[in-house]
Amino acid sequence: MPTILYESQHITLNTHENLLDGLERAGVEAPSSCSSGICHGCMAQALSGTVPPDAQRGLTDHQRRLNYFLTCQCYPEADLQFTLAGNLNARTAATLVDKRVLNQRVLRVRLQAEIDWRAGQHIILWRTPTRGRTYSLASTPEEGFLELHVRRRPDGLVSHWLEHQLGIGEQIQISPATGDTYYSPAMPGQPLLLVGTGTGLAPLSGILKQALNDGHHGEIFLYAAAGEPHQLYLCDELNALAEHHRDFHYYPVVHRNQNNLPNLLQGDLVDLIPRRHPKLRRFLVYLCGAPTMVEALQKYCFFNGAYMEDIFIKTFSPASKESPAA
Numbered sequence: 001m002p003t004i005l006y007e008s009q010h011i012t013l014n015t016h017e018n019l020l021d022g023l024e025r026a027g028v029e030a031p032s033s034c035s036s037g038i039c040h041g042c043m044a045q046a047l048s049g050t051v052p053p054d055a056q057r058g059l060t061d062h063q064r065r066l067n068y069f070l071t072c073q074c075y076p077e078a079d080l081q082f083t084l085a086g087n088l089n090a091r092t093a094a095t096l097v098d099k100r101v102l103n104q105r106v107l108r109v110r111l112q113a114e115i116d117w118r119a120g121q122h123i124i125l126w127r128t129p130t131r132g133r134t135y136s137l138a139s140t141p142e143e144g145f146l147e148l149h150v151r152r153r154p155d156g157l158v159s160h161w162l163e164h165q166l167g168i169g170e171q172i173q174i175s176p177a178t179g180d181t182y183y184s185p186a187m188p189g190q191p192l193l194l195v196g197t198g199t200g201l202a203p204l205s206g207i208l209k210q211a212l213n214d215g216h217h218g219e220i221f222l223y224a225a226a227g228e229p230h231q232l233y234l235c236d237e238l239n240a241l242a243e244h245h246r247d248f249h250y251y252p253v254v255h256r257n258q259n260n261l262p263n264l265l266q267g268d269l270v271d272l273i274p275r276r277h278p279k280l281r282r283f284l285v286y287l288c289g290a291p292t293m294v295e296a297l298q299k300y301c302f303f304n305g306a307y308m309e310d311i312f313i314k315t316f317s318p319a320s321k322e323s324p325a326a
Contacts, residue, residue, distance in 0.1 A: 005081040007047075013076070019044075019055075020071040029130040030084055035072045036315065039134040040178055041124050042071045049080035091126065094174045096166055097145060102233045106199060107150040107163050110139075117141060117177035119206030120286070122314075123148075124175040125158050133158040136203035136288070136314065137177060140210045146174075149202035149233075181286060181312045183210040187218075190310075193277060193285045194222040195269055195297060198231075200289030203314055205234060207286055212245060220245075221277070225253040225269050225289070229261050270296045274304070281305035284312075291315040 004011040004019070006028060013022040020042050023030040033041040037058055046067035055074035056064050068085060094113035102108050117123070119140045125148075126132040133156075139147035153159045166172060181203055192211060194204040201224045208222060226232045231254075238250040253265045253272060265272060270293055277283075285301045287294045294315050302308050 002049075002076050003079045004076055007081075007083050016075070018072055019074040019076065023071060028084075030071060031130045031132070032072065033124045033132040034134045037070050037073045038179070038314070039122065039124050039132075039175075040070065041132060041134070041175060043068055043085040044071050044074075044082045045069075045085055047081045047083060049082075050076075050078040051080065052077060090176055091173045092176070093171045094125075094146065095171050096162075096168055098168070099162065101152070101163075102149070103231065105152055105231055106233050107152050107159065109135075109148045109150055109162055111146040111148070111172070111174070112144070113146060113174060115146075115174070115176055117146065118182035119210040120182035120203040120312075120314075121177040121179040122181075122203070123177050125162075126173040126175070127158045127161060131157060132175070136179075136181075136199075136206070138202040138206040140206060140213060142213060143209075147202075147206070149199045151199050179314070181207070181288070181314045183207045183214065183216075185214045185216070187284070188214065188216050189218045190282055190284050191218045192216070192220040193273075193280065193283050193301070194220065195225075195273060195285075195287050195289075195293075196223070197225045197269065197289030197293055198316065200224075200314065200316060201234060203288050204286060205238070208241070208248070212241070212248070217247065220248045221251070222249070223251045223253055223265075223269060223273065225255075227255050229254055229257060229259075229264060269293050270300075273297055274300055277304075279305050284310050286312045286314075288314040289316055 011022050011026050031041050033039040051069045055069035092113050092115055094111040097112050098110040100108045117137055122134050122136045124132040124134050135148040138149055150159045196204045232252050242248050242250045251265050257264055257266045280301050283306050285306050287297050294313050298311055298313055301311050
């Protein structure tokens, strides 16, 4: 069994246990948020030993050269000594300027903070110095505020606190915006395919607004899915954008439409997208939401013409009171 040292403290891992879970079991207060390798809140730096390649997936070349890695994705196979990066010095105070319930599942939160960001990236909101949640950015820098679409959870570590305790004008610590799921104006004529479930609409709506602001002149297709019609949100805003931009097409999708409401597509995105988009050559594709949907459509889009480097994904996993996912 490899020797694992957090600075000078021995850490014993159980079979199939990642380093983050082992640290928490050993009583080490390790910063964490998503536990899926997306937010980078649990980053550590190896002092000696061997870092598994999978623990560095998604990091920059510079971070890899400095031996940074993600503890939630680290399953050591050899001796390893490390310290936690923590990002404590990089955190910034953000001020709550607005919050509004959009429907029974979604709370819209707006913050102001002195950070740089791109619509579609994500930030971590820290409830405590070591516990936070990851949220995608639905606003453009031109709007002047950070907009988040928060899944309402009665036992949520951050979501319940945001809705019921944090007051307008009060502050919360956030980490810098990261992630490569954003709009690039390099190819303004490429068609865009935006597909999301639930609050996966948050990054997609931000990407859409940025594309329109930047004068994108290729066609844009947005599919936003929910279980039932009352779980959809931003419908009026998106329909208004579609009326003013002839190349933008908005399609709300539901699994169930018991009252046969008009102007809704019914079915599963994994089935709908292949029927409606059999060829995706030259498309920029953004997939955000349930992991099963994202994985299935990522494979479909690649095998039907989209370049892998033109497919951007962001997955959201259900969270419980104990889970660090948002």
